[in-house]
Amino acid sequence: MLIRIAILYTVLLTIACLAESDNRSWVIIQAKSADERTAIANIGVCIEEILPTSIAGIADTNCLSQLTKSGFIIKQATPLANYTTLMPHTTYMRSTEQFSSFENMTTDIQHLAATHPDILTISSIGHSYENRNLLLVQCSIPYDAYKKKSGILFVGTHHAREHISTELCLKLISYLCEHKHEPSINALLASTNIYIIPMLNPDGVTYDYSKNNFACWRKNRRLNSNGSIGVDLNRNYSYMWNGKGNIQNQTSECYSGPQPFSEPETQAIKAFFELHKNISIFVSYHSYGNLILYPWGCKKDPIENIRDRTIHIKIAKKLAEITGYTAMPSSALYVAPGDATDWAYGIKNIISFTIELMPHHATGCTGFYPTDKQKINSDISKNIDAALYLCALSIDPYNQV
Ligand code: 0X9
Ligand code: ZN
Numbered sequence: 001m002l003i004r005i006a007i008l009y010t011v012l013l014t015i016a017c018l019a020e021s022d023n024r025s026w027v028i029i030q031a032k033s034a035d036e037r038t039a040i041a042n043i044g045v046c047i048e049e050i051l052p053t054s055i056a057g058i059a060d061t062n063c064l065s066q067l068t069k070s071g072f073i074i075k076q077a078t079p080l081a082n083y084t085t086l087m088p089h090t091t092y093m094r095s096t097e098q099f100s101s102f103e104n105m106t107t108d109i110q111h112l113a114a115t116h117p118d119i120l121t122i123s124s125i126g127h128s129y130e131n132r133n134l135l136l137v138q139c140s141i142p143y144d145a146y147k148k149k150s151g152i153l154f155v156g157t158h159h160a161r162e163h164i165s166t167e168l169c170l171k172l173i174s175y176l177c178e179h180k181h182e183p184s185i186n187a188l189l190a191s192t193n194i195y196i197i198p199m200l201n202p203d204g205v206t207y208d209y210s211k212n213n214f215a216c217w218r219k220n221r222r223l224n225s226n227g228s229i230g231v232d233l234n235r236n237y238s239y240m241w242n243g244k245g246n247i248q249n250q251t252s253e254c255y256s257g258p259q260p261f262s263e264p265e266t267q268a269i270k271a272f273f274e275l276h277k278n279i280s281i282f283v284s285y286h287s288y289g290n291l292i293l294y295p296w297g298c299k300k301d302p303i304e305n306i307r308d309r310t311i312h313i314k315i316a317k318k319l320a321e322i323t324g325y326t327a328m329p330s331s332a333l334y335v336a337p338g339d340a341t342d343w344a345y346g347i348k349n350i351i352s353f354t355i356e357l358m359p360h361h362a363t364g365c366t367g368f369y370p371t372d373k374q375k376i377n378s379d380i381s382k383n384i385d386a387a388l389y390l391c392a393l394s395i396d397p398y399n400q401v
Pocket of ligand 2: 158285286
């Protein structure tokens with residue numbers, strides 16, 4: 001009996017160690033076209049940067065051997081730990097004062113709401129896998145039953161390590177509070193319900209901060225059946241979920257989950273849209289790459305409906321002008337099904353954008369942890385302008401563009 005218990009214990013320990021051990025590398029792989037990038041993404045590589053004749057991204061050992069078998073040329077494969085140990089997070093967070101933990105974010109939002117009860121309402125759209133609150137902040141002058149208000153939704157950190165996306169959401173809330181008496185902002189708050197979910201993946205964010213160094217974590221923290229951890233929330237939406245590029249390797253950075261909307265975080269977004277029928281524009285913030293992306297991401301075809309295609313392109317160009325970013329359909333990056341904006345447009349018919357914030361280029365996973373305060377602030381400020389432009393549009397986008 002004792003021997004059996006000892007064996008069971010050893011097996012469980014091995015599974016836990018396997019789950020915790022990090023076999024991911026920062027890779028540079030030769031790829032000259034969107035088709036080649038898609039083929040690499042289909043193997044389960046998480047593409048982070050597009051270079052003139054290659055991609056840079058993250059792959060585990062399993063992906064690396066499949067890449068070799070498929071004939072791809074791997075130019076570089078550096079263990080991720082080589083980069084993460086460069087950045088002890090406590091020093092980093094203290095020096096930049098930029099990025100928020102779940103707890104700090106909650107306290108900051110509560111403080112703001114107490115100071116600006118006339119325009120801020122805090123609620124929750126649900127709970128994460130580890131039972132953290134998925135906070136929703138509504139910014140608007142209280143609802144006037146006689147005026148129909150439109151709505152716009154901004155969401156940060158589908159991907160845990162993309163901390164700047166949460167920071168932008170928080171700065172947007174502060175901006176609206178600080179400028180609420182300015183006529184243009186006051187008019188926005190009166191005519192539009194501005195909804196902001198700053199941190200959709202609080203479990204992943206908390207894990208990213210939990211070690212001495214950043215974990216460079218992307219997914220949520222679901223325990224998968226093979227002992228690995230996490231589902232990629234931006235592959236878990238239902239639109240074309242089962243299409244080409246659906247990743248069923250649970251260990252992959254881009255694991256799509258056992259079924260569409262298997263995750264409490266994506267279910268909460270779905271429920272939000274079902275409850276708020278007035279949303280006309282949706283923005284999902286990510287990092288990095290300085291890009292304005294619009295549907296489709298799950299297929300190479302352009303948006304079929306001409307009116308919808310035209311409006312997405314026109315708005316994307318305007319956003320690119322404001323931010324200095326590049327506008328393109330998501331599929332020009334690589335084809336991958338199950339993302340949030342394809343679902344919001346494809347199922348809910350909402351004008352939708354994925355915005356990849358700063359930096360433009362980076363080495364290893366340092367791109368997720370930018371250090372230049374001035375560049376971070378300038379990127380956030382340009383993106384606040386872009387967000388305000390979208391808020392103004394949301395009242396009646398089709399008739400204004
Ligand atoms: O891959 C993603 O989910 C997004 N990039 S990130 O580096 N932040 O992970 C881009 C989504 C674009 N959508 C598709 N290509 N489907
Ligand atoms: Zn992302």
